[in-house]
Amino acid sequence: AQSVTQPDIHITVSEGASLELRCNYSYGATPYLFWYVQSPGQGLQLLLKYFSGDTLVQGIKGFEAEFKRSQSSFNLRKPSVHWSDAAEYFCAATLSGTYKYIFGTGTRLKVLA
Amino acid sequence: GAGVSQSPRYKVAKRGQDVALRCDPISGHVSLFWYQQALGQGPEFLTYFQNEAQLDKSGLPSDRFFAERPEGSVSTLKIQRTQQEDSAVYLCASSLTGGFNEQFFGPGTRLTVL
Incomplete structure (x- = not known):
């Protein structure tokens, strides 16, 4: 079955630190x-x-993501996190030509001052 | 308006009541989607309209859920005889064309069934 997995439910980083979801x-x-x-x-x-x-x-x-076919991954990165980046992040996928998105369960990002 | 709007933003219903949730898509957008987002989960597809035609309702969880878009713009999601498990955020999205295209999401309606 088609699925999208976000393994990290919560992530906490300090402001200015790098981030990878x-x-x-x-x-x-x-x-x-x-x-x-x-x-x-x-x-x-x-x-x-x-x-x-x-x-x-x-x-x-300031976000970027890298697609890696060999790992079936699409990780999101940011070099330096700002307090305003605190939010929930969702990865989603759909097949070419189709409209039905499948979402992951989300990663909640907390940013420490 | 510039984006997708939804009303009401919050709705509290007693178990067994009927509710109606409204979505105003971006003007001129052909496609409209409804998603259900349970607490701690990602959005899950409910139904898809292209203009006024409901092309896919495979995600509607039961026959208590009904959606319409009679004039190809505003859409209403109706839930009859609400149950506690219907408590969720209901998201509406629209896209410019039919088939695949970037979807723009509204702020959602948070439904709480007591």
């Missing part, structure tokens, strides 16, 4: 991949997406 997918073919951020009381905001091509994808707010 993990995402693994299980699909028969390479899906389209997304990272969304959800702040309290807000909808999901797209950070970045991968369809094909360059495996290192740049997004908004």
